[in-house]
Amino acid sequence: MIEGPPVKPAPPFNMKFNLRDAGTLFGLILIVVVFASLTPVFLTAPNLINILQQSSINAAIALGMTLVIISGGIDLSVGPTAALSAVISASLMVAGVPIPLAIVASLGVGMMCGLFNGVLVAYAGLQPFIVTLGGLSLYRALSLIYTGGNPIFGIPPEFRALTNGDLMGVPNPVIIVGIIALILWVVLNKTPLGEYILAVGGNEEAARIAGVPVARTKVATFVISGCLASVAALILVGRLGAAEPTIGNLWELDAIAAAAIGGASLMGGKGSIVGTLIGAIILGALRNGLTLMNVQAFYQLLATGIIIIVAMLIDRATRGR
């Protein structure tokens, strides 16, 4: 393997809104049309805003997850990372630390968790699945120990106003996640880091030979994922007005589902920011529509499972591999 295949630069941008994203969007439109015809409340503005609001936390997590998945990794520790970051930032705020500082601390906690995962994966050569499985227990334990299992109440109203406010009717969490998606789209499609992430996921050995800083690229994806887990945590803390050490249970699975529906391949090298965003909205819309139709949660799970598998089958059929 001295002459590895050359690392391809990212394709030109005009090819970026590809067939796969169009397919995901079509799936979303299909779901919206079906629910709109079944229940009149579905297509009202407050309900659509509701769906976006409810999807925003999963979307934030899933966007970070997408980068990790594209680079060939997986991050199972996002939920507990969010919990740890939530309880630490909440306790700081309750103790009277200025809000911007508490926000920075929260993001710092998430990035530290990501850094820990990333270093173990990239430099110690451990498998991402196992490292982040360990992180899943580790960070959950830290947040439980830190709080003694108790929720932290008394979040300052000034902070809650950040996440509960809206801009021209669009809730702030939706705007925040929208901005993050835009930034990540630029990172993935227009910066060297994006090229590196795609290259490392596509063919790690070839990327290494071509001079891509493989280890640092992997660490970067985990740090971003941890940081976005913190963003999700902050949104949730603001919305709940409390931080609980138990939040984030099974968030990793919802995030992986959104990324997969959006076209991310767990083999690495493939994935789309736009697709993941739509994937998260599909899951949110599905849950919302089924609740409106008074379908019990057990069947909602069933529907989610079917959607994921159907999306994968379509993926396979249209992309060949």
Place this chain on the structure above:
Amino acid sequence: MNISIKTLLAASTLALTVGAANAQDLSPLNSDSEPDRMDWSELETKFGAFPEVPEGTRVGGVSKTLTNEYWRSLGEGYANTAEANSVEFVYQAAANEGDQLGQLSIAETLITQGFNALLLSPQTDANLLPAYETAVAQGVPVLNVNDAVIPSVANYVGNVQKDNGVRVAQWFLDNTDGGKVAVIEGQPGVFAAGQRTAGFTETAEAGGLEVVASVPANWSRELAFNAASTILQQHPDLIGFYANNDGMALGVMEAVKAAGLQDQVAVFGTDGISDAYDSIRAGDLTGTVDSFPVLTGEIALEVVLRMLDGQDLPRVVATPQALITADNVDQYATSDMGALREVLLAQ
């Protein structure tokens, strides 16, 4: 990478528009000790006969999860009262007891459908707060039903959690000569678990029993089995266990049987699920504190309909509970709620 993270930081700290913060004028609710309370049996005497329900009244209920019999039974009770009064009723629950965001989504989605009133049984004290605040802002009455407590909630229906533990401890004081007992706790940090444990431990220790262990098993039968096995190894002279719910009590029971100590160790649970009744009849489980979920559901829906009628009810309406043992198991094991009400009222 540096640039992208800085931008992220900036984006997240963007000061956006400021929404109105909800003023919370009620003091945080402790459903066990709140002074503004009444017993369910006084509803009729204090507030008169059940009011006529306006036609087209719609009530929505969100509970923890339907994988637990307690919440299925509660929904049955809701449906009984709803049907009797021609109220349109919708009952939803999250897929599992850990799906806090899913439950919040369900509650928010129900609010958009414009129900006249909502019955909420949150998974944690905090996870349904946004839905509660939205409903209140829209003028929709909300009733918090068992067992996690939304701190700012104006109306709550449920049993006195602490009393569960007190009743079991009292049984040990009345029926044994004292000795070592142990507690298998529910999820740490959950109000009901803490209160049940505290009620048992305080009463037991005041009465001279020795509480040698008190460990959490997170509502899990398997964890309870393991914990009980360990405790029995350490304290083979133990005389009894109190578990914070029936599922765990049944796990404890298996551990006691495996150790061959069923003649020496009494095991009590909480909730009164049907498996517990069966086990009591079979002579395995010593007892449980039944909080009558079906009846609780009926009462909760009655309370919310009275609220819609404009009645100014106390903040807490306490629902019935009773210690069930082999002596009285048949008396309480009835699916006829009218008969059950009479048994309880006659107490």
